[in-house]
Amino acid sequence: MELLRFATAGSVDDGKSTLIGRLLYDSKAIFEDQLEAVERTSLARGDAYTDLALLTDGLRAEREQGITIDVAYRYFATPKRKFIIADTPGHIQYTRNMVTGASTADLALVLVDARKGVLEQSRRHAFLATLLGIPHLVVCVNKMDLVGWSQERFEEIRSEFRSFAMRLDVHDLSFIPISALHGDNVVERSANMGWYEGTPLLHHLEETHIASDRNLIDARFPVQYVVRPQDQVNHDLHDYRGYAGTVAGGVLKPGDEVVVLPSGLTTTIAAIDSADGPVAEAFAPMAVTIRLADDVDVSRGDMICRVRNRPHVGQDLEAMLCWLTQEGDLRAGAKFGIKHTTRWGRALVKDLQYRLDINTLHRDEGAGTLALNEIGRVSLRTTVPLFFDEYRRNRATGSFILVDEATNNTVGAGIITGPTGVA
Amino acid sequence: MSTSASTQPYYELAHLQALEAEAIHIIREVAAEFERPVMLFSGGKDSAVMLHLAVKAFAPARLPFPVMHVDTGHNFPEVIEFRDRRVAELGARLVVASVQDAIDAGKVVEETGPRASRNRIQTVPLLEAIESHGFDAVFGGARRDEEKARAKERVFSFRDDFGQWDPKNQRPELWNLYNGRHRKGEHIRVFPLSNWTELDIWQYVAAEGVELPPIYFAHPRRVFQRDGMWLAESPWVTLLDGEEVEERTVRFRTVGDATCTGAIDSAASTLAAIIEETAVTRITERGATRADDRISEAGMEDRKREGYF
Numbered sequence: 001m002e003l004l005r006f007a008t009a010g011s012v013d014d015g016k017s018t019l020i021g022r023l024l025y026d027s028k029a030i031f032e033d034q035l036e037a038v039e040r041t042s043l044a045r046g047d048a049y050t051d052l053a054l055l056t057d058g059l060r061a062e063r064e065q066g067i068t069i070d071v072a073y074r075y076f077a078t079p080k081r082k083f084i085i086a087d088t089p090g091h092i093q094y095t096r097n098m099v100t101g102a103s104t105a106d107l108a109l110v111l112v113d114a115r116k117g118v119l120e121q122s123r124r125h126a127f128l129a130t131l132l133g134i135p136h137l138v139v140c141v142n143k144m145d146l147v148g149w150s151q152e153r154f155e156e157i158r159s160e161f162r163s164f165a166m167r168l169d170v171h172d173l174s175f176i177p178i179s180a181l182h183g184d185n186v187v188e189r190s191a192n193m194g195w196y197e198g199t200p201l202l203h204h205l206e207e208t209h210i211a212s213d214r215n216l217i218d219a220r221f222p223v224q225y226v227v228r229p230q231d232q233v234n235h236d237l238h239d240y241r242g243y244a245g246t247v248a249g250g251v252l253k254p255g256d257e258v259v260v261l262p263s264g265l266t267t268t269i270a271a272i273d274s275a276d277g278p279v280a281e282a283f284a285p286m287a288v289t290i291r292l293a294d295d296v297d298v299s300r301g302d303m304i305c306r307v308r309n310r311p312h313v314g315q316d317l318e319a320m321l322c323w324l325t326q327e328g329d330l331r332a333g334a335k336f337g338i339k340h341t342t343r344w345g346r347a348l349v350k351d352l353q354y355r356l357d358i359n360t361l362h363r364d365e366g367a368g369t370l371a372l373n374e375i376g377r378v379s380l381r382t383t384v385p386l387f388f389d390e391y392r393r394n395r396a397t398g399s400f401i402l403v404d405e406a407t408n409n410t411v412g413a414g415i416i417t418g419p420t421g422v423a
Numbered sequence: 424m425s426t427s428a429s430t431q432p433y434y435e436l437a438h439l440q441a442l443e444a445e446a447i448h449i450i451r452e453v454a455a456e457f458e459r460p461v462m463l464f465s466g467g468k469d470s471a472v473m474l475h476l477a478v479k480a481f482a483p484a485r486l487p488f489p490v491m492h493v494d495t496g497h498n499f500p501e502v503i504e505f506r507d508r509r510v511a512e513l514g515a516r517l518v519v520a521s522v523q524d525a526i527d528a529g530k531v532v533e534e535t536g537p538r539a540s541r542n543r544i545q546t547v548p549l550l551e552a553i554e555s556h557g558f559d560a561v562f563g564g565a566r567r568d569e570e571k572a573r574a575k576e577r578v579f580s581f582r583d584d585f586g587q588w589d590p591k592n593q594r595p596e597l598w599n600l601y602n603g604r605h606r607k608g609e610h611i612r613v614f615p616l617s618n619w620t621e622l623d624i625w626q627y628v629a630a631e632g633v634e635l636p637p638i639y640f641a642h643p644r645r646v647f648q649r650d651g652m653w654l655a656e657s658p659w660v661t662l663l664d665g666e667e668v669e670e671r672t673v674r675f676r677t678v679g680d681a682t683c684t685g686a687i688d689s690a691a692s693t694l695a696a697i698i699e700e701t702a703v704t705r706i707t708e709r710g711a712t713r714a715d716d717r718i719s720e721a722g723m724e725d726r727k728r729e730g731y732f
Contacts, residue, residue, distance in 0.1 A: 003438040032705045070575050070593065073567045075620045082438040084618055096595060103597040211435045225451045229484040237483055244480070246448045246599070251434065275479030283434045287447040287480070300455050324595045339600050342455070401600045408604035410594045 001077070004210060007086045007101040007134065009094075009125035010111035015142045019111065019180035020074065020087060023202065026187040029076035071101045080206040094121075095128065095358070095373035096324045099413055102132035103399070106210045109201075110139050114147045114177070118160045120359045126161070127358050130168040131320060131375070131415065133395050135213045137165075138174045138204060144193065145179040151195045167361065169392065172208075176201050214284050215394045219250030219258075220311060221304040222341035222387075222397070227289055242273060242289035243298055248341065248396035249389075250306070252290070253281045260296055261303040261313060261387045267294040284396070301343035303387040311387045311397055316420035319400070320356075321349075321370065321378045325411040327404070329369040330376075336411065337403035338382055345384035347402060353377040379420055391415040439627050446473075446615035447480040448599060449578060453560045453613050454480075454487050456603050460560040460613075461518065461553075463732065464490040466506035467678040468635050469564030472624055473616055475633045477562075478513065489516035491561075493549045493732075495541040495680045496523040497659045502678055505636040520552035537661040540683045546730045550586040553610060560603065562613045563732050568620045569708070572724035579603055580612040586730030588612075612732075621676075621708050622701050629694040641674045641692040652685030676708040 010016035024030045074085040086101030088094070102108060108129035112122050122139075129137055139161055147153045154177045165173055176185055177196055184190035185200045199207070224245035229237040252258075256269045272282050273289040282288045290304060298304075305311060323330050330349065338347035355367035355376040363377075370376045391398030402412030436444065453460050462477060464470045477486055492506060510517045522541050525531045530551070531544040553561060567574045577593050579601045594602055603611050616624075628635060646653040647666045654660060656668050659682050673686035674697075691697045723731075 001438045002435060003441045028705075033707055070590075072574050073618070074574070075568045075618070077620075077622070082623075100595050100597055104599075214434070216434055224448070225455045225481075227481060227484050234483075240483060244451055246444065273482075275482045285441065285444050285448075286436065287444040287451070289482075337604065339602065342452075395598065399598045399600065401597060401602060403602055403604055408602070408606070410596070410602045413595070413597050 001080070001082055002210070003082050003084065004107065004205060004208070005084045005086065005105050006107040006109060006205065007088055007098065007105040007129070008109045008111070009088055009098055009101075009129070010109075010121075014111035014113050015180045016087075016111050019109075019140065019142065019178070019186065020085060022180050022183055022186050023085075024074060024076050026183070027076045027078055027202070029074070071097050078202065078206055083205065094124070095322060095375065098125065098128050099132060099322050099324075102129055102134055103395075103413070105129075105132070105134050106213060107136040107138060107205070107208055108134045110137065112139055112141050112157060112161070114141050114143045114150075114153055114157065117157055118164065122161070123164055124358050126165060126170075127168060127361065130170055133391055133415075136172045136174075136208050136210070137170055138176060138201070140180075140201060141175060141177045142180050144177045144184065144190075145182055149177075149190075149192045151193070154196075174198070174204065176204065215249040216251055216283060217249070218309055218311070218389065218394060219252050219256070219304075219306045220248040220387075220389070220394065220397050221245055221252060221290060222248055222343070223298055223300055223302045223304065224342045225300060226298070240291075241295075242291050243304065244287070244289045245342065246287045247282050247284045249284055249394045250309075251281050251283045252304075254278075257307050258292075258304050259307045259310065260292075260298050261305065261310070262385055263297060263302070265294075265296045266307055267292045267296055269293070301341075301384075303341070305387075311389050312419045313385050313387055314419050315382045315385050316350075317380050317382075317386065317388060318417045318420055319378055319380060319414040320375060320417060321402075321415075322375045322413045323370040323372055323411070324413060325404070325409060326372040327407065327409065327411070329371045330378075330412065331369055335405070337405050338380075338386075338400055338414075339403065340386045340388065340400040341397060343384065343386060345382045345386070346405075347383070348381045349378050350381050351379040353379065377417075378414075380414075388416050388419075390418050439623065439630060442619055442623060443476065443479075443627070445599070445618065446476045449601065449613065449615040450477050450480045450562070452601055453562065453603065453611075457560040457611070459556065459558050460488040460562065461491045461556065461558045462486075462488060462562040463564065464492055464506065464510070464517075465564075465678065466492070466502040466509075466636055467564070468624055468628065468639060469566065469616055469619075471509070471633055471635055472619075472627055473562060473564045474509065474513075475631060476615060486513055486515050489518050491518040491520060491552060491558075493520045493545050493552075494522060495545060496521065497541055497657070497681045499636070499638055499655070499675075499678065499681055501638050502636045505634070509634070518552060518556065520548040522548055524548065525551070537663050540680060542680050542683050543726060543731075545680075545732075546586075546726065549732070550730050553586065554608075558610060559605065560611050560613055562615065564616055565614050565732060566616050566619050566621070566624075570723045572727055576614065576617075576727075578614055578617050580614065581605065582610050582612055582730065584608045586610070588727045588730070590724065590728070622698070625694065625698045625701050629698060636678065638675045638678065640697070641672050641689045643670055644673050644686065645670050646673060646686055653687065654683075654685055655681055657681050 088097040088101040178185040227242040270291045270293045354363040354365045389397040398416045400414040525548040645656040674689045
């Protein structure tokens, strides 16, 4: 059974909580004691209906104020797939939360209210989903019951959304007319919209082909940990030296000729071990241990890749940066800790080229700062060379975080567009 | 988990393989970046799975950190027997943080009355042990599907000098780039099983042959009913008026302090039967079996803020 991670974006007004509640309820992932607790709280608060948002709003402050503060993770499974939902709030700190939830998602659900059509918020969600490299975008046109199940209205929204999406890097865009409240086209096909020839949402989630989304071409293995048993009892293990890590891209096999970065030494893969024994090949996101034929110096933060397919190696790179903190705005000249794959270093923000208005995609080249939830294009210089790819080619080797060195907080999320000085 | 031949040509990982890889990545990241990690090990199913994953993460080398049990003194003997045997098999070092010692030293005051529980006061010896051993990372087996406050917690969860969790001030966590930076005196709680569900745990236990204490399987036990739960007869609980002990066939879905962990009626004595039962149950494991979570809607959140698991 395959795992599909998806992010939802939208606000309570769009019926997002109702939709998630329906998916969970219909797949029997909501338990009776949870439902009873939600009913009790709703009743005590004087809600007119059982507020399914309470299922995901786990913190006291969230329940008291009726708001969602943070990304919530929910889990459900059908006989075909296991799902992890990253439920991101629509209003408060939407960018920070959505970027967080979207960073690991295979698919994004964007909700559009059929009465209101494509709003600024819908465009924002679609843009962030594509910026974060989510390969599949599903637009649920919700509340179809309130527009008389109108095919015309659905088509109108679809063509408007499509013309906007043409400006984005969307690989797979689908539209589903639904009524989350009544369940139409959520799990069961709607009897009210016979004109819709596609599948209901759950079926779509079960069938979306995600296996090809991973990069199986560019072999990348960031070394995470060096395994040296140094066993006093079992002398067979005395010379064992393995490089443990998670495959970030491509397929690795014993016998492959590889290069270790940054040393540039070449060798071959002698064996790939898993805890269940040797494996014939390793691919993302498998966690394995690689043994090399030659005794070369390799440590955490190094990268093993193919001799004829190497990442960019350098200290100067360009990135889209999402600013995640209110503790201070980003300005050119600031320095941070940077974590990229398994490598830490320090980074200087040399230049903030522009700030992007994520509603209009307008570039403000006069902007001197990035505040919380703002996104801009930056040039970085790092103290150590990084081994990176463009994010759109590889999310694992194309992403980094910036950490404030005074507070240790994670303050920036970076999406690498390429090395500096290359068009 | 071995990747079966049939999935190889498509380069797909089944969901348990993906969860396993994610957990191993997290465990290795901690071993690489922290000076003194420790893994909590209660002998319960989640910590047994977590320990199994840790062993796999560093094979063929030994576990590069000790394990720690916060011992309330109110244990099921089968669980302690299992704990000690597992630790011995692995040649691991076991640190025991004792609630009884903390009570004897006057550091905590034990609740009194027939409903007294040592659950909440565990936090004190836990934080003391973290401080006295200088642990800077503490692995816990908590899962996000267990409880709604946990659903909001990070994989790397920052704790201040007092061991406190501030849910409104959590570090953003993106991709698999975990930020474990902290100052001296602060520490990080790490939850490698964050994305696992109860059913995933059982499926993994079956697939991997992870050994568990026998009380997870249906067995006859002398129990009495309180607050809709079957509590085990033990030296530490006093019966209230009207409560009567009877022998029933039960099993435990969670294992904690014997005074507040309830059993469920079940005839499931094999993994296959437990998986079947877990797949169709309509009550969460904590709702069914944990008196400590019934205190209030925010029972877990409040305890976590204080530094609980």
